[in-house]
Amino acid sequence: MTIQRSHLQRLTVLSALGLALSGCGDDSKGDTDNVTTNQMTGIAGGLTLTEGPDSEGMTSVTPPTTTGIKLDLPPDDSSAGGCGTDQACNLLDVLFVIDNSGTMGEEQKNLAANFPYLIDKLRNVTDENNMPVNANINIMVTTTDFGHPLCSPFEKPDYDPAKGAPINTACVDRLGRFTGLGANPVMVPEACTDTCKGSVVPQDPFINFQLDQNNILNADPNAGDPVAQALSCIGPQGIDGCGMEAPLETMLQALDPNKPWNQGAKPFLRDGAVLAIVIMTDEVECSVKDYKYFDPQLASDPMYNQYWEDVPNMPGVKDEPTSAVCFNAGVSCVDANADGIYESCMSEEKGVLQPLTRYIGYLKTNLVEQQKKDVIMLGILGVPKVSAHNPDPPFQPTAGGVFDLVYRVWNQGDILPGDTDTPAQKEYDFGIGPGCTDQATGQAIPNTRVIDVCQSLDQPEENKIRCCIESICDDDFSDAINCLAGILRETLEVPG
Secondary structure, eight states: OOOOHHHHHHHHHHHHHTSSOTTSSOSOSSOOTTOOOOOOOOOTTSOEEEEEEOTTSSEEEEOOSSSSOOOOOOOOOGGGOBOOTTSOOOEEEEEEEEOOSTTOHHHHHHHHHTHHHHHHHHHTOBOTTSOBOOOEEEEEEEESOOOOTTTGGGSOTTOOOOTTOOOOSOGGGOGGGGBOSSSSOOBOTHHHHTTOOSOOEESSSSEEEETTEEOEESOOTTSSOHHHHHHHHHSOOOSOSOSSOOHHHHHHHHTOTTSGGGSSSSOSSOBTOEEEEEEEOSSOOOOBSOGGGGOGGGTTOTTTSTTSOOOTTOTTOOOOOOTHHHHHTTEEEEOTTOSSBOSEEEEOOOSSBOOTHHHHIIIIIIIIIISOOOEEEEEEESSOOEEEEOSSTTOOEEEEGGGGOOOBOOOGGGOOTTOOOOHHHHHHHHSSOOSEEETTTEEEOOOHHHHHHHHHTOBGGGTBOOEEEEETTOSOOHHHHHHHHHHHHHHOOOOO
16 A cells, blocks of 8 residues: 555644544544653663653653763673673674654555565675674564653554564554554555564564574464564554654663663673664654643743744744654754755754754763674665665665755645645644655655764764665665665674
8 A cells, every 4th residue: 555655644643643633532632631641761860751740731851960871781691692892793683663653554564575685684694704694683673652742642542652662573463553543544454464474473572593593483384584474573563653753762762771671591682792773764753851842731832832833824823733843843954045945954952852962872882982882773764765875885875865865845846646735734744844755655754863863873984884874765675774784794793
């Protein structure tokens, strides 16, 4: 099923925010008088959230009392497995953070179709001397949903935000996740059933395999690689998650060394292992620090509505927080010519979203510099399609993609056939124009914050590529997988 993202994304956002979408609660517009949220667990020493509503009816946030990222790392325990920091290592931990909001059916289907190719590339990774690495590989999957007070009232009764926890159930056993929200919800079960043919799952919270050994249950011996079967089943996440995607925060929670899946005899995150992170999302990054800036009850407060878009054709009138808040509160743009095409857009800390230092500090300072880990990232995001790659490892993009990304306002040419929205309505919903458009796969918004975190991992002084950014508007992610495998060639080593 082809999804026109420009149309359906608004339906998802409206349902998540309670903006006049019938059949999903009452007819009130974002009433949060009775909204409470579950306690959100943060990295130790980082984000502290207070459970329950404050005087404005929204969950309050207490900033950390310390600066930077402070992690209470578990004691060194040889039983947890891993490699020493001074020895060759063929351990690889792969984390997928997959957007499960209402427009992601087609993209999840395309990604799942590439999972067999990914597993084949991982099995056959060689080092820089073309020697087989025979890597011992963990693969864990989570979503971009960290929970949001504006989404909570519209969650299905059987749905809980993953908040970085592993998803290890087969999508055929949770097909309800592939029906969206609203009175006439989109249904894309084929995003699961096209590739998952049974309840093929890992017996642990994540997949583990090396050569012919694996932890996969219920694999069909006649259906190919059991690891590919399992990833094709646990990978598709559904389309009923929150439209305020928080991939950086869910990534951080997934990598918290204090979480149960990262402890014990078989942890996901292992000492010395190369860490590869894959983030796939079609919208802006919205890991929130202060939820008051999203509170509909503060619509008349210039302090808290300053990042809201004006109602279309009503300058100065602000009535609802939309996904545009996530862009406006996390990115600053310059339009010197006032022509709607921005000369530059850069991530900026404004006190609304979690600062990027929270994520860069953990990945680069803690893991890379202090623990001597290799950390790489693949972002499948709202950027133009890549038009050229390096023909040699690591096969990184060299043209198109982020090199051709233009930040601009919406215009009439962006409106896809069958979409009744105006450019003004799109600007109200998203705050920025599309980063990529494809008639078959739809549209996606540029994700400046994830791009910045990804590119921070590159090591230009040593000529080391550690970040690949590819387009989510592609219908084939094999080039993205090639780039990931190309970087692994430079980081994994043959032990001994």
